[in-house]
Amino acid sequence: MIANYGYKDGSGEYYISIDTSKCVDCAVGRACLTGCPKSMFESMTDDYDEEVVWIKAAFRRSLAYDCATCKPSSGYSRLPCTDACKPGAIKHSW
Amino acid sequence: MSEAVLAPTEAAKPEFWRWQETCWADESKDWRSAKSITVGVDVGSVSSQCVVVADGELYAYNSMRTGNSSPDSATNSFKGVQLKTGLTLNDVHFVVGTGYGRVNVPFSHKAITEIACHARGANYMGGNKVRTILDMGGQDCKAIHCDEKGKVTNFLMNDKCAAGTGRGMEVISDLMQIPIAELGARSFDVDQEPEAVSSVCVVFAKSEALGLLKAGYTKNKVIAAYCQAMAERVVSLLERIGVEEGFFITGGIAKNAGVVKRIEKLLGINAMQTKIDSQVAGALGAALFGHTLVQKQGPQKPLIS
């Protein structure tokens, strides 16, 4: 399952997708949880009883602002979260 | 809109945004002869539904406006079904809660997300050919992909903005002073199909609507422009995950032909039909999850008698 967390408003579309089939049985010990400087990810058990990660509810509606500190405008060329996720489950839409 | 803030002495003004509350039961069935009775309760920020599934089939449902207290809404929505059928919580084998208030259904045995419940409900209502679900709820808008069993394979939800949600439509109903159930039909009674209101924001669309009226638009044309804007916004949400046939729409706005027809036109795909009230998809899916759980775990004691 691909779970998309985020929103669209007047300024654009900002979604972080998590491919749960790649996320379950994580081979890197949930490196995303510590990889994100703002700890935006957390572990949970989904509706189909699989242990995966999601974006914490507090961040889901302000991704453009929260992720800005990791984007090229702040000098980063690679995202810490997608780098940490070796299975490639995490994707940013912008 | 905020009718609750009016002083008690003011005469009740007509509330145009009020949609029809419904309560239905299958008169041809008797729940007393069912082996498994499960209940799904979907408490949203705008509306609440309670669905009863008997032996895996839809038996009864109640749909009403959520008041100011989520736990009370859950209890009240069940009471509606109780009044109609005589069913009590003691007769129920499993209760699943979902929606914004899924943590606020005091008598539920399990909580399941509205995404999974809508997919399961749509699978029942539209059949196993349903692959893409659009849910336009009171305060959010969801695009869901599912397989032939109703299991979610992809989803996307937008609950940041009122555009594309029921509240957005209520704002226009209130502004135009036209009952919400009439908006759809009126949107087609225009001399020429107008362009969408250009804003993605309902607050700005409101100011824009006033400007259009001054510029000579009829009320119907403004409604049409608004429906078009909502359709375009919703379609862009859908296109983010792609639209595969069979396409199914749930939620209150499914009853608004003005938006539905415009969505179908933009996609070039028609939505599948159902005789069941489109607002109950979430609660129905919840009750069906409950049914599966009863098969696996056996019936559970009621949490509140």
Place this chain on the structure above:
Amino acid sequence: MITAGIDVGSRTVKVVLLEDAKVDGAPQLKYVVKGKHLMFPGDLDADAAADRAYDDALAAAGIGRSEVSAIFATGAGRKMVRFATDSVTEMSAGAKGVCYFFPTARTIVDVGAEEGRGIKTDGSGRATDFAGNEKCAAGAGSFAEAMSRALQLSLADFGEVSLRSTKSIPMNAQCTVFAESEVVSLIHSSTPKEDIAKAVLDAVASRVCAMIRRVGIDNDVVLIGGMVHNTGFVQSLKAAMDLADLKLPEMPEYVSALGCALLAAEGVH
């Protein structure tokens, strides 16, 4: 020489008339504000509204149209002011106007009725960077206005009332439309009005702050736009941006119009 600046906003039209003046003992003040006018247009025809506002300002200042050398326009409706000599962006006008009052300004926060923006300046009056609230009403004045209606308070009282609050309740809703329902629920659960008012202003302040962070916060920070009159908002913004000092100009809604008039004067030179 007299120039005029017209700021056609989403709600109000502001006009500033500027005359050059030789002020002894204060050589940095090259101009003096000859007149100013604020109008709430009943309709949305930007050109007609700007025209009326301009006429009213001229009449109040006792100046004839022919005496004005140049008129620059800014704001959401700037392209629709047909009688303007030229139009400039809100960024240029804001930076110019603010630096007139505060040459030490480096970050400008402009919160209008429907739009908000953060402007960086180098103190010379030029805008070097900016970020906008991008078509979301929740980061602007109309959010506070809608909430004040839900609370049945005038906008003026709204700010005052929020200052009495000692609690910080977070608001869940991002959208103005949803926030209105949330405010109604809070009222129903008997939350005191001052706490709700503060929660609303904190929400706008945090949105404005997030916007400003995109250009970076450097002292001195100046707030312009109508929200300056809302003392509660000023407090919330100071807290959100973690500022010891937030500069407030005397005629906050007119700063952009003044900037226009200054640019018009320089253009003519």
